[in-house]
Amino acid sequence: MNKQIISFPKNGKPTLIANEWQVWDGERDEGGIPDLEHGFHKVLVPFHWWRIHNPAHHQNADVIDKASKGEIGVWFAADDDILKHADIIEAGKPLWPVVGAHFPIFRDGRSFSTAALLRDRFDWQGEVRAIGDVLIDQLLQGARVGFDAFELRPDQNPDIALKQFDLFSVVTQNSWRDQRATIAA
Template structure:
């Protein structure tokens, strides 16, 4: 695996399904999974929680130490844009019992494949836990991300968190169904009368 450096703010934007958007400390280190890094980061000192690449999880999840750390809430996984999660449905189903957090990586903001990952996790796998957007995450992606199933966002460091918080209040009418609920219902006649 190649070296991967994913940076973000020290805070994440957390937007639970039935809650309001708020800033929260980013407690998770994103690890690229490179063997050059000497294996899994030390979880006893420094960052105590780590997101590992799904491909790394596939290779190591049977190890007792790894499974124990995941069960204890110290290890979650992140999906690359080319990870075939449908091919590994059994691993995803088992992961639902141990992963405290999953994330989908945006290598560049123009690459929207991670929106599909979040939608698949919510719709096909009925994932109820947190799904975080990581990588090249911009303010412009927040509304779309919230619709498909993301409920936390590790924004790129140059993005303004105060502006990001306001994005979810821009529109009072929802014209599409989403993971968060059905679209705003108005009859055609009511729209004409307005």
């Protein structure tokens, strides 16, 4: 678990900030959320767990309290069909300040599509965080499709990661960030 993440808001600059969120895998579930470790006060729960335990369907006081305070977000697995559960996502938008998209392994790019769908189809305005096996090599592509926060794999150097965003001054592809440039003929 990283103590810092890269935050790259749509109209801002990439910076390292403190990581306030613990990513929970949903295992050893007894109906509630985990005891938060290492000073974390907010938790990203798996979307499949949220579908079963969200405050609208569940009476766990801890879940209801944390959700009402904006201390619960969700993360999507690479194989979650978010279009199939559009109603749950729409209902969760006012509750979740952060959503994550999980990369189970760096060469599995399905979470890029999740970020793009959240931004384009669901008009998600909150933070979309890349979690899991996130490498420096994925940052530029992730920033273009809709990620605005990155929790790097622990062996990745955050100082080198920040420099990745300055590699190219011209972007000729469509981007969630609206930075597309045209080349004069």
